[in-house]
Amino acid sequence: MNWNEMLVVFRKELKDLLRDRRTLFGMFFFPLVLFPILTVGFGTVEKKTRAKVEQERFPVMLLHAEQAPALAEKLRASRNLLILPEAADFAARINEKQLRAAVEFPPDFEKQILGGGRPKLRIHYFAAEIRSENAVDKIEDVVNAYRKDVLDARMAAAHLPAAALTPIETKRESVAAPEKVAGSKLALILPYMIILLCLTGAMHPAMDLTAGEKERGTMETLLASAVGRREIVAGKFLVVLCVSLTTTVMSMLSYLTTMFFAKDYAQDMFRGKSYSLGIDAALTILLLVLPLAIFFAATLLAMSIAAKSYKEAQQQIGSLMIFAFLPAIVGMIPGIELTPKTAVIPILNVSLVAKEIFTGNLPWPMIGMVFLATCVYAAFALNAALSRFQNESVMFRG
Amino acid sequence: MQPSNVATVYKKELLETLRDRRTLISSILVPMLLFPVLILGISVLATLIVSRARKDNPTVMVLGSENAPELSRRLEKEKDMEVVPPAADYARRIDAKNLRAAVEFPAGVEQKARTVNTESQTVKIYWYEGEFRSEGVVRKIERVIREFNEETVKAALASRGFGPDFLKPFDVEQKNVASAERVTGNIVGMMLPYMVIILCLTGAMYPAIDLTAGEKERGTIETILASPVARSELVSGKFLLVLTVSLGTAALSLASFAITILGGATLLARISSKLVLAVSVKAMVAVFLLILPVAVLFAAALMAIALIARSYREAQTYLAPLMFVVIIPAVFSMMPGIELTPKLAMIPILNVSLVAKELFAGLYPWNYILLIFGSTAVYAGIAIYFAIRQFQREEVLFRT
């Protein structure tokens, strides 16, 4: 391999690509902007919606409230319930979403309770409708408190301590280190996004440098020059790799910066725990992404060299992208963990290991396995790319 | 403007489009398959996760089992959970995910529990907060203890002459009063309207680019402009084609969805036995009519923008941000609890989605419906006007 020749190709392709607005956009602007927007955006929306739900007063109706004066009183006093006057068309109004729920007291409700009976209270609502279900939750909160009062009274009347109702109380104690607590769904998505950006970062340059070159008519000229095929592939491959890695690094930087500066928003997402990465964790992730990026770059080059035009390359690669995203998504499912078996499945393994690292673990043996496995896949992909470049029927299709 | 010319242009564009594989895939195949695959996929995935979680038995440690023989026995008998011998390093093992939880019984806890005390006793459960499997076993442990509590209390009360109803002063029953159609509509309305809107947009995108920037790239635009067809007729014919494809995509998605729901009703019933599902045809039709001006708006806007581009690739670069502008409100509207309010009714496209939600839930807020339909129609009209203007500008048609 003639390194000088390869560098000539590399430098030109890099210069060319860096003048392309679309590449710059994907490499710098997009990753830097994405994380802040996601965090701040979602954080704000989540905060606001939760605040709204806390403050909301659900319109609710009480039917035959005179049968349960004490409980009705408690319901009326609830901050989250707005009691409307009784009406016969409550069912229709619930259907129309003007009323969220209706509490129906049977005849002699409280009298029966005092007498040791067991009356049935009915709550009418709109199944699977968010606000109706929330209203029912709030109603049940009050009802449960009332039930507790009744039980306490009964226990007192029977000369029994109230604590006798719960002989054993359980208390949960988390023994995982505080940084390790997994947060909301977004925290699970982030490792996946890094892989995603690594891949999409490589897509445009890979297609542009192969199919795009064919389309512009310059491929033939390049092949007719003195530089060898190996050097051409190596030069182009390195450019794609550089772009892909830059995109990944930019995203990681963006993520870390966002976590640092937007702490309040981040805290809402991560349940009050700050969710930053240690330097060693960040470096480990980059180390793992390296063979993955090589794998992506080589595979994309091999695939797009067969296309006659950029458009055709896009169509082919687009449909195959799903197969790349799928393992990454599967890795996000809670319950799927890093095991020796999953450590050899390409892309999925990196996703799983990233998940571990993001929660503060550094399982070195697994990391080693994933790194090795990905390196092997990368080597295969590189080989495939080279052989395609040397295949005339692929290079001069149509 | 001659309708016959418009028809000729339209028919030719239709013929060409139907022969294009990519349009067939994105406008026919995808909408037809998307919903069934999505719904099936989710249910399969859900079953998979549950069965996998059940397979590898999570491990639990019992510390001080001699203090609670009955409870320990029950925990051992518990299915889908394995009790391992106690060890001092339980905290480390939980942290390393080798152990899912450890429950600690203090001295004499069971004995004391069977007598009446003025204080409750505390049993600690050590776990990995937020971790899926750990949460699972902790819930099991809590349930076992809760059942024990209930039994003990019942026995204690019985020995004093109190019946089991002592602990249950009253019952609470939840009764759903919403019709099956409304319940379905409500659930469906959370996601479906926006998905259809997005499909309308993606369905229209490719033909819009193909018929404008694509023609420029292929060099056929000059040929057609030299023929007697007027610019306005040309625009109309092309626009109608893009609209047809866009609406076709929307209609196919809705139909596919309806069929999936009806056909897969049994599958869904297994997941949630509370819900009986039904589809309101009236709502579907109403939503389709509502989406009509949105489709017109998309078709015209996409064409007007794509015409500026010189090539396919360029057009895609211009239109990609548009996708984002439409998707972000989509995600927003799908969040639970977002309902149609006067403020939100001002935002184009988002308002259509929200009003469609209401329609699915069986509500017909006519003032909103008319307002939103009207405003979207106005936007659509403006977009059409721009598209026609674009086609009349030489700098746009012959960009170099």
Add this chain to the structure above:
Amino acid sequence: MIESRQLTKVFRDKKRGDIRAVDGVSFRAEPGKIYGLLGANGAGKTTTLRMLATILKPSAGTAVVAGHDVVAAPEKVRKNVGFLSTATALYARLTAREMVEYFGRLNGLDEATLKERVDEIFRRLEMNEFRDGKCDKLSTGMKQKVSIARTLVHDPPVMIFDEPTLGLDVMTARTIVQFIKECRTRGKTVIFSTHVMSEVEKLCDTIGIIHGGRLLAEGTLQSLQERYSEKDMEEIFVKVVGA
């Protein structure tokens, strides 16, 4: 008949200011004769022809083509014009027949007449072999024939060709030249642009030399040879333009 009257086209370029691509061009092309517009790249040939075909609107001046004014009645002009340019662009996914039929319909032919004409043209140009082949699968020669067919289908009295043989091999170029001669024989008004001197010498009855948007010289081959004391068209051209 084509009569151009002070035809002018000004393009606004953001960086370079106003560009007078065509500047006060006037000439006449008679029926049954071939008028050749000769000029280098960027001289204004394509822009002039596009204005005659009403694809572009003149900034100033006008032209009367087949009895109609290009500014006042462009649609009527287009009905009487057949336009063929360098991009032998065809609709890739249509068959040869569909391609020709489409333009026939756009030109207002009713179905009966259309069928007749299509059959006739396909026969004359020997296109029946690839009648139902998709345009993107045809060879360059076949594509060229399809382009000719669709230009001819409505039998227009005026034919405008913009560099029709650019990039074509010898045999295909001959077909085009043959076709252009046939148009003349049939009494059509023909104007075509080129920068291939041999074509000019072989085909043109009247030659117009255009440079920098202006018509610098005009006349029959003989009159130009006499005026500039040169036999070779190339030398004449250089003299005209150089001055």
